[in-house]
Amino acid sequence: MSGHHNETFITKYIFSQDHKMIAKQFLITGMIMAILGMLMSAVFRVQLANPGESSILYNLLPGGWVNELGALSPDKYLALVTMHGTILVFWVLTAGLSGTFANFLIPLQIGARDMASGFLNMLSYWFFFIATVILVWSIYVEGGPASGGWTIYPPLSALPQAIPGSGTGMTLWLISITLFVVGSLLGGLNYIVTILNLRTKGMSMQRLPLTVWALLVTAILGVLSFPVLLSCGLLLVFDRSFGTSFYLSDIVVNGEVLHHLGGSPILFEHLFWFLGHPEVYIILLPALGIISEVISVNARKPIFGYKAMVASILVIGFLSFIVWGHHMFMTGMNPFLGSVFTFTTLLIAIPSAVKVFNYLATLWRANIRFTPAMLFAIAGVSAFITGGLTGLILGDSALDINVHDTYFVVGHFHIVMGLSAIYGMLAGVYHWFPKMYGKMMNKNLGYVHFWGTFICAYGVFFPMHFLGLAGLPRRYYENTAFPMFDGLTDINSIITFFALSGAVVQVIFLFNFIYSIFKGTKTVQNPWKSNTLEWTTPIERIHGNWPGDLPSVHRWAYDYSKPGAEEDFILQTVPLKEGEKEEH
Amino acid sequence: MTNILIALVVLLAIVTLVQLTRVSELLGELKKQDVNEVTDEDNKTQGFLMLIIGMGFLVFVIWQMIEWNHLLLPEAASVHGQEIDVLMRFSMTLILVVFFIVTPMLFYFSYRYRGNKQNTAYFLVHNNKLEFIWTIIPTIVLTGVIIFGLKTWDKAMNVDTSDSQEIEVFVKQFQWLARFPGEDNILGKSNFQLITPTNVLGIDEEDLNAEDDKIVREVHLVVNEPVVLKFRSQDVIHSAFLPHFRVQMNCVPGLSTQFAFTPTKTTAQMKKEEGEDFEYVLLCNKICGAAHYNMQMRFVVETQEEYDLWLAKQKTISDKLLTQK
Known part of the structure; x- marks a missing residue:
């Protein structure tokens, strides 16, 4: 199916089966959702700095959020927190990140004309799209969108009497997430099959770029864990609509004794976190894959310890399935079970440490070219270190007693999975933009965007650890009712200042992105002097990727600055010279 | 009006960005170099x-x-x-x-x-050691x-709780209550189906053990005496969080959970160390609805004598039933 067939506007831009176009669809949808999610956080940050006051900033967010006084009410605050979490975790960092880069990079980097099934791939985007529409719609329904936190623990999420958002809003949330899961399963299966079956001649597993390895393991995690979320949600639908008692028991709400008996909310938590924890790595691994690739290309140096990097991805992927209980240390689970989960959780620190040291060793004696992508990749490693270390506190059940569900957790996961993943994603966008659009993004705007983001992000999330150590629970509309938290006002104001500044800085990126698509300078064939196969395809997008035969691969992806070579990079398509050893 | 102003500012900012970008690109063209190429100068600055x-x-x-x-x-x-x-x-x-x-x-x-254009990176693939x-x-x-x-x-x-003072902590949207077992040191039976506006904890009033139980809105503890808190929730998941004692446990409807601990400092002592405003407080630490941010119950740690005085003042369930009748 090589090539050039007639494409109409609809088959080219809308119902496209070309993986590159689908990747862009995921990227743009993800970016729009990211803007929405970020605006939400800006609004609740304003609330946290000025509790109960009105603000003109509230008007920037679509949907009716303010009460008649122009202020945010407590249930709307919870709705915002819930939607912010849902959007960022699933829409931006799962679909926006994996959807974009798995689609874009897998066929290009393994030397395939397209995904194994272009049609399923297209379906995967359109399921995601409908899910998006439903989620956004849920903001406007009566009672507001789901408000029980993105983890939607029942009974809160099952009882409209307990919180208004658990009415229609929650129903739409569940429908939306169901479609989302279907979409990501179609995508995930496709990625796995494509990587295993469609590698070009010579592209052995040991020669795969780390991006593809990371995306492969991510897809496997998704395929194994998302169905559990689906069944978990389905049982919740039964409890909500058909009177079953999977998760509900012994409930009196608004003076009404409910009939539910024998169910357990804890069962929901087990099912939810069986997806929920692998989900963290579904988010993180693609980002780490991108970071590995970008660092190696711009350090002009092979990634240090390729095999150890692959092994640590595999180990992290495996461990991520047996640690979910660390989200539930405080549910009253058997202390022995808590011990087991502490043990498995802390083990993840080992492959993570190996990855960090390997990044450091890659930078050691490198010849670093600071593209904006490289800056974001390095910042991603920094966030992975900073956020990963506090995991040692939270993963330790004894210590978790006092920091569980406090701002310490919020700080931890926003740095380790939020920032690392967003940095990885931005690094990916800057790095592969020339391949996506045939244009370059403006470098200087990229620099400004990077430094603004880097400074603001740590300004937002680092102080949260102190709030948590002061005992402040998360998801509090305000903390004025507690004199013990009165000293924390300054910290909250600082966080809000950086959050709003950080949001404004993203305008530079958006501008750069859109401007460069239309007016950016044209790219050359291989702007970063990279080894991987995607840079051997023509600059102009064609369906089928390579105009002639598929390239064959003769070496791994990381021959940078190899002694004896003429240039500091050697494309994977270049055969080994006589007597040249393939090292990795 | 403010909205228009905001829109205007955003528009101006975008126009400025466009112009700046154009200028830098034009400058690049004049100098015959690609503005987006990373130079040694850039590497130095970055x-x-x-x-x-x-x-x-x-x-x-x-x-x-x-x-x-x-x-x-x-x-x-x-x-x-x-x-x-x-x-x-x-x-x-x-x-x-x-x-x-x-x-x-x-x-x-x-x-x-x-x-630096003159430099080459050191080709290092791995090092097993x-x-x-x-x-x-x-x-x-x-x-x-x-x-x-x-x-x-x-x-x-x-923790061995056989000698611990048992106290039930009951929670609903959006309030904490506690129940002391009274002289028999046994909490009377309870059932969610018995919950009514007058019997807020759903206590089985037929159960003789319940007669001397005391329902309170503030928990007093004796310093250095072990205590075990038994948690019950009536509606959604809440979490009992007592940060000063390093105590936290979820309160789950349909499931009984508990946390045993021994307080070591009286409230008076803490006031001396931390300031007059100090209070031990129980917070809700699991999202539970609109007023999640506003649920608290005071804990007081005191000497045995002070505790006995306080407890004697609290009414038992049978007292209350009598007054109602």
Whole structure:
């Protein structure tokens, strides 16, 4: 199916089966959702700095959020927190990140004309799209969108009497997430099959770029864990609509004794976190894959310890399935079970440490070219270190007693999975933009965007650890009712200042992105002097990727600055010279 | 009006950005070089910024540690809490040491090995010895952390409660209540189906053990006497969080949970150390609805005499039933 067939506007831009176009669809949808999610956080940050006051900033967010006084009410605050979490975790960092880069990079980097099934791939985007529409719609329904936190623990999420958002809003949330899961399963299966079956001649597993390895393991995690979320949600639908008692028991709400008996909310938590924890790595691994690739290309140096990097991805992927209980240390689970989960959780620190040291060793004696992508990749490693270390506190059940569900957790996961993943994603966008659009993004705007983001992000999330150590629970509309938290006002104001500044800085990126698509300078064939196969395809997008035969691969992806070579990079398509050893 | 102003400012900002970008591109064309190519000059600037701002981040962290230290929770006021604090200090020291070694390395390497057209990177693929070292060291350190952690966890969780004062902590949207077992030291039976506006805890009034139970809106504890809190929730999941005692446990409808501990400092003592405003307080730490942020119950730790006086003043359930009749 090589090539050039007639494409109409609809088959080219809308119902496209070309993986590159689908990747862009995921990227743009993800970016729009990211803007929405970020605006939400800006609004609740304003609330946290000025509790109960009105603000003109509230008007920037679509949907009716303010009460008649122009202020945010407590249930709307919870709705915002819930939607912010849902959007960022699933829409931006799962679909926006994996959807974009798995689609874009897998066929290009393994030397395939397209995904194994272009049609399923297209379906995967359109399921995601409908899910998006439903989620956004849920903001406007009566009672507001789901408000029980993105983890939607029942009974809160099952009882409209307990919180208004658990009415229609929650129903739409569940429908939306169901479609989302279907979409990501179609995508995930496709990625796995494509990587295993469609590698070009010579592209052995040991020669795969780390991006593809990371995306492969991510897809496997998704395929194994998302169905559990689906069944978990389905049982919740039964409890909500058909009177079953999977998760509900012994409930009196608004003076009404409910009939539910024998169910357990804890069962929901087990099912939810069986997806929920692998989900963290579904988010993180693609980002780490991108970071590995970008660092190696711009350090002009092979990634240090390729095999150890692959092994640590595999180990992290495996461990991520047996640690979910660390989200539930405080549910009253058997202390022995808590011990087991502490043990498995802390083990993840080992492959993570190996990855960090390997990044450091890659930078050691490198010849670093600071593209904006490289800056974001390095910042991603920094966030992975900073956020990963506090995991040692939270993963330790004894210590978790006092920091569980406090701002310490919020700080931890926003740095380790939020920032690392967003940095990885931005690094990916800057790095592969020339391949996506045939244009370059403006470098200087990229620099400004990077430094603004880097400074603001740590300004937002680092102080949260102190709030948590002061005992402040998360998801509090305000903390004025507690004199013990009165000293924390300054910290909250600082966080809000950086959050709003950080949001404004993203305008530079958006501008750069859109401007460069239309007016950016044209790219050359291989702007970063990279080894991987995607840079051997023509600059102009064609369906089928390579105009002639598929390239064959003769070496791994990381021959940078190899002694004896003429240039500091050697494309994977270049055969080994006589007597040249393939090292990795 | 303000909206129009905001729109105008945004528009102006965008126009400025467009113009600036155009200018830089035109300049590049004049100089016959690609503006988006990373030059040695860029590497120098960005490498330098990596060092300065990276170190700035570390200074910011140290500043926060000094400036906000007084805001953190005071030392634990319970027996197991003190052990948790020891583990916390150990873990914090460990992660801070690693943080202050690894982060500067990252930013320093970025600066030190900033690119230059004349230079070539050192071709280094892997080094088994190094990789072995940095796999084995974290493994050994973590073994220590895990053993230390599990010991502390075991001590905090597996407590012999046979001599502990039993207290029921009951929660609903959006209020905490507590029940003391009275002289027989046995809590009367309860059932959610019995909950009514007058019998808020759903206590089985037929049960003789319930007669002397006392329902209170504030919990008093005796210093240095073990206590076990039994949690019940009537509607959604809440979480009982007593940060000063290092106590937290979810309250789950349909499931009974508990936490046993021994308070070691009276409220009076804490007031002396932490200021007159100090109170032990129970917070809700699991999202539970609109007023989640506004649920609290006071805990008071006092001497046996003070406690006896307070408890004697509280009405038993049969007292209340009598007054109702």
